[in-house]
Amino acid sequence: MGSARDAGLASANVRLLTDMVACPGGDFCALTSARSIPIANAIAERFDALDGLNDIGDVDLHISGCISSCGHHHSGHIGILGVDKDGDERYQVTLGGSGEPASHQTRRGATMASKGIRKNGACRLRSRLHAAAHQEKL
Secondary structure, eight states: OOOTTTTTOOOSOTTSTTSOEEOOGGGTOTTOSSOSHHHHHHHHHHTOOHHHHHHHOOOOEEEESSTTOTTOGGGSSEEEEEEEETTEEEEEEEESOOSSSOOTTOEEEEEEEHHHIIIIIHHHHHHHHHHHTTSSOO
16 A cells, blocks of 8 residues: 555655645535635635745644634634635735734734735735745744
């Protein structure tokens, strides 16, 4: 019997950006405001080079499709929360979260459409990660 890696089911990405937590979102949950899986897939595709991920270092990325927070978006260094704005699927990005009590360093951004997260969000994310790579926390 082959290994999980041989079967394409394993990746050496522990504690890296693509080792993210995401709830099932709108594809499988009736309570959600937005889809999580397509956002997670888009980020994983954008950051698929392991060398680049190792350069960025440890990053906790968490994605929740709604305020129920099944993906624990508030506890990730980077959190993405799906919100419904006038029937439109949108996302709010939070930087600086942790598993610790609320911090004044946590920054919450404006909401953006799914297309913005997929197209521009990865570029912004890459520049923020690059700037934060030399700091202890985002």
